[in-house]
Amino acid sequence: MSSEHDLSSRLPLAARILELAEELRHEGVAVGTSELLDAFAVLGEISWTSQEDFREALAATLAKSQEDRRVFELVFERFFFRASEIAAARHGIHEQDAAGLEELSDDQLDALRAQIAAALRDGADGAMRDLARMAIAAFARRQEGSGVIGVDVQRIRRALGLRAEPQPELPAGDPRRDGVPREALRRFEALLRRELERAQIERTGSLPPARPLGELDRALPTGPLADLAAVHRVVAQLRRRLATQGLQARGHRRHAHVDVRRTMRASLQTGGVPVVLKFRPRRPRRPEIYVLCDVSTSVTSASVFFLSVLHALHDTFRKMRSFVFIERISEVTDIFEHERNFKAVSERIASDAGVADISGYTDYGRVWSEFLSDVEDDLHPRATVIVLGDARTNGRDPRADVFAQVAARAGRTFWLNPEPRLYWNYGDSVIAAYEQYCTAFECWTTAQLEDFVRALTRPAIAASR
Amino acid sequence: MSASPSPPPDLVSSSPESAEAVREGLRRVGYLPGESTALVSYLSTKLGKPVLVEGPAGVGKTELAKALARFLGRELVRLQCYEGLDEAKALYEWNYRKQLLRIQAEPSGTGWDAVQEDIFGEEFLLSRPLMTAISSEQPVVLLIDEIDKTDQEFEAMLLEVLSDFQISIPELGMVRSRTHPIVLLTSNNSRELTEALKRRCLYLWLDYPELEHELEIVRLHAPELPETMARKLVEVVGMVRALDLKKPPSIAESIDWARALLLLGAEEIDAETFTETMSVIVKHRTDMDVVAERVGLKLGSPADVV
Numbered sequence: 001m002s003s004e005h006d007l008s009s010r011l012p013l014a015a016r017i018l019e020l021a022e023e024l025r026h027e028g029v030a031v032g033t034s035e036l037l038d039a040f041a042v043l044g045e046i047s048w049t050s051q052e053d054f055r056e057a058l059a060a061t062l063a064k065s066q067e068d069r070r071v072f073e074l075v076f077e078r079f080f081f082r083a084s085e086i087a088a089a090r091h092g093i094h095e096q097d098a099a100g101l102e103e104l105s106d107d108q109l110d111a112l113r114a115q116i117a118a119a120l121r122d123g124a125d126g127a128m129r130d131l132a133r134m135a136i137a138a139f140a141r142r143q144e145g146s147g148v149i150g151v152d153v154q155r156i157r158r159a160l161g162l163r164a165e166p167q168p169e170l171p172a173g174d175p176r177r178d179g180v181p182r183e184a185l186r187r188f189e190a191l192l193r194r195e196l197e198r199a200q201i202e203r204t205g206s207l208p209p210a211r212p213l214g215e216l217d218r219a220l221p222t223g224p225l226a227d228l229a230a231v232h233r234v235v236a237q238l239r240r241r242l243a244t245q246g247l248q249a250r251g252h253r254r255h256a257h258v259d260v261r262r263t264m265r266a267s268l269q270t271g272g273v274p275v276v277l278k279f280r281p282r283r284p285r286r287p288e289i290y291v292l293c294d295v296s297t298s299v300t301s302a303s304v305f306f307l308s309v310l311h312a313l314h315d316t317f318r319k320m321r322s323f324v325f326i327e328r329i330s331e332v333t334d335i336f337e338h339e340r341n342f343k344a345v346s347e348r349i350a351s352d353a354g355v356a357d358i359s360g361y362t363d364y365g366r367v368w369s370e371f372l373s374d375v376e377d378d379l380h381p382r383a384t385v386i387v388l389g390d391a392r393t394n395g396r397d398p399r400a401d402v403f404a405q406v407a408a409r410a411g412r413t414f415w416l417n418p419e420p421r422l423y424w425n426y427g428d429s430v431i432a433a434y435e436q437y438c439t440a441f442e443c444w445t446t447a448q449l450e451d452f453v454r455a456l457t458r459p460a461i462a463a464s465r
Numbered sequence: 466m467s468a469s470p471s472p473p474p475d476l477v478s479s480s481p482e483s484a485e486a487v488r489e490g491l492r493r494v495g496y497l498p499g500e501s502t503a504l505v506s507y508l509s510t511k512l513g514k515p516v517l518v519e520g521p522a523g524v525g526k527t528e529l530a531k532a533l534a535r536f537l538g539r540e541l542v543r544l545q546c547y548e549g550l551d552e553a554k555a556l557y558e559w560n561y562r563k564q565l566l567r568i569q570a571e572p573s574g575t576g577w578d579a580v581q582e583d584i585f586g587e588e589f590l591l592s593r594p595l596m597t598a599i600s601s602e603q604p605v606v607l608l609i610d611e612i613d614k615t616d617q618e619f620e621a622m623l624l625e626v627l628s629d630f631q632i633s634i635p636e637l638g639m640v641r642s643r644t645h646p647i648v649l650l651t652s653n654n655s656r657e658l659t660e661a662l663k664r665r666c667l668y669l670w671l672d673y674p675e676l677e678h679e680l681e682i683v684r685l686h687a688p689e690l691p692e693t694m695a696r697k698l699v700e701v702v703g704m705v706r707a708l709d710l711k712k713p714p715s716i717a718e719s720i721d722w723a724r725a726l727l728l729l730g731a732e733e734i735d736a737e738t739f740t741e742t743m744s745v746i747v748k749h750r751t752d753m754d755v756v757a758e759r760v761g762l763k764l765g766s767p768a769d770v771v
Contacts, residue, residue, distance in 0.1 A: 032664055034665075038512070041512055042508050045507075045508055052500060053484060059668070060501070060504070060667045060668050061667060063668060064517070064663040066519065066654070069670055
């Protein structure tokens with residue numbers, strides 16, 4: 001795309017782009033050489049004066065999924081902000097002190113407040129940056145900055161009286177009365193932060209150390225586990241994936257039985273010559289699944305997640321029995337079969353299952369023996385047992401020997417633990433005792449759930465081959 | 466909306482000069498692109514790279530391909546993917562019946578070599594969408610729709626087609642593209658696509674449009690609808706999308722709704738008209754209950770509107 005001469009004259013930029021790619025890689029975006037070549041090719045086609053085009057073009061070549069795209073936005077912002085600031089500091093370029101803001105009277109401050117609130121309400125991005133600088137200038141004069149940027153941002157926001165919640169005590173006509181749009185407020189805070197950082201860099205003449213993106217920055221606005229809706233969407237996606245995987249297995253014709261009848265019928269098209277062989281479809285055996293789900297208080301936050309997983313699994317697998325347990329065990333297969341609505345299911349489980357008998361604490365030992373006596377005759381090597389729980393026994397006997405019996409009878413046993421692996425086997429968690437009989441997964445994000453699903457579906461196919 | 470096979474020549478521009486030109490062109494053929502949409506489409510025409518378009522259902526991914534074809538004056542070749550799609554359906558297939566006829570019509574005594582030479586010629590090849598796109602004399606726009614529905618094996622096969630624009634047929638040799646097709650792949654993200662495929666594509670994420678943008682789209686397709694009503698309509702659709710639904714309404718559905726309202730001669734979107742016409746934008750039994758409850762109430766009954 002670009003001749004050698006072109007490229008060398010652009011080298012400073014090329015180096016910058018490579019640095020950006022390096023930072024993207026650090027944040028987990030897979031940027032390959034071919035992507036970089038594309039990026040350079042693309043830059044030859046667009047005008048660099050429009051920041052919007054420049055960013056979009058780079059994004060189209062470097063970030064290849066929605067998550068990557070989000071990380072890209074953040075890294076791009078951070079990278080070019082830092083790059084331009086350090087260049088400015090190196091060349092000793094300072095901004096003019098915002099003149100005309102010596103001492104604002106209260107009236108003027110009120111006007112500024114109203115102006116900012118109006119800009120936020122109308123989503124006027126262009127004006128917002130200038131207003132953020134004015135706000136900083138105005139308030140820096142009134143009170144000393146704390147030196148911690150995050151604190152200053154909140155201080156200024158409070159001083160401006162900006163809140164997302166409606167503030168009915170304000171007079172009618174005030175743009176803040178119905179609450180400032182949350183999204184705009186977030187953007188304004190980001191601008192404040194940015195301007196404060198800029199001022200800090202200017203003061204000290206050096207860059208603060210780069211902060212890697214936190215999980216929080218990285219999460220999509222509709223992050224997993226944030227609310228039931230999000231969980232449900234992901235699980236629905238998972239269900240589709242599960243369904244296609246089953247069909248995929250059907251496509252693998254490892255052993256082929258010719259279907260004579262269909263072959264003959266097809267040969268009529270070719271004048272009785274069997275040109276196309278028709279094979280018997282290979283139907284994978286439907287796996288039989290037993291799911292035990294802990295619904296005690298120690299896993300409250302995870303149980304909604306678990307129940308929706310259960311719900312989704314029920315839609316996919318015909319032969320499935322589910323149980324919920326706290327101290328005792330209770331079969332809820334019927335509930336899932338009769339109720340299609342998730343909310344109704346969880347309500348019925350809460351009211352009818354009758355699992356929280358006496359103390360409300362999980363008693364794993366009792367659960368295993370009850371489970372075993374319930375399903376002993378049905379368990380067989382093709383069955384899969386999945387336990388959803390944190391393996392916290394509240395000091396009671398874990399009865400790993402009974403669990404071993406369950407695991408021995410079932411073909412495969414999985415454990416999904418909603419706690420991070422770090423906390424396993426601390427306190428009353430006895431997952432180690434069970435882990436020797438089953439495969440345990442850490443599962444508190446949807447990505448981890450997907451890992452598990454992959455493990456669940458793949459060996460099942462291999463086993464039935 | 467309907468794609469006319471040969472648009473009037475003044476709409477057509479075979480090689481746009483800037484992203485701005487693409488934006489304008491797409492507008493003229495009835496598609497209002499977002500900022501990045503126009504840019505990425507432009508880059509793809511310039512670099513000859515396929516574009517992977519992802520986004521929720523009904524944000525105009527397929528429509529983009531159609532509009533590009535109209536704008537560039539190219540034919541649209543569409544390959545609709547589904548589970549179990551194989552090479553015979555996507556690339557090419559030998560026309561057995563014709564081959565058989567050819568063999569039967571052969572005078573006795575013709576040598577095997579001659580026949581073999583004959584029946585594996587292009588004449589006996591049934592070309593499927595990918596083959597059509599590659600061997601076409603005129604440059605085309607190739608749309609590979611819902612690529613996420615296919616198996617990984619099929620994706621692997623696409624790699625050769627997408628990076629080199631060539632197909633190897635054992636009996637014939639290599640078929641190379643004579644012209645450079647513009648390729649769009651769409652995906653609803655129901656399956657993670659392979660890295661190898663993504664690597665070869667430019668990436669475009671299409672989301673539901675901003676309120677103003679959607680308003681413009683609705684106004685374009687239902688110009689008779691009064692401005693205030695169109696705005697209300699778009700706001701309501703936005704509210705409905707914010708709910709947790711099985712199937713949020715797509716852009717096409719907001720256009721349909723606008724047209725339905727026009728047809729019914731409705732003058733105001735209140736709770737009553739909303740419940741009556743809701744089925745245009747909400748297509749699930751359970752969704753309808755949720756929407757009626759949450760959005761219908763907000764709209765208020767006609768009596769409340771003073």
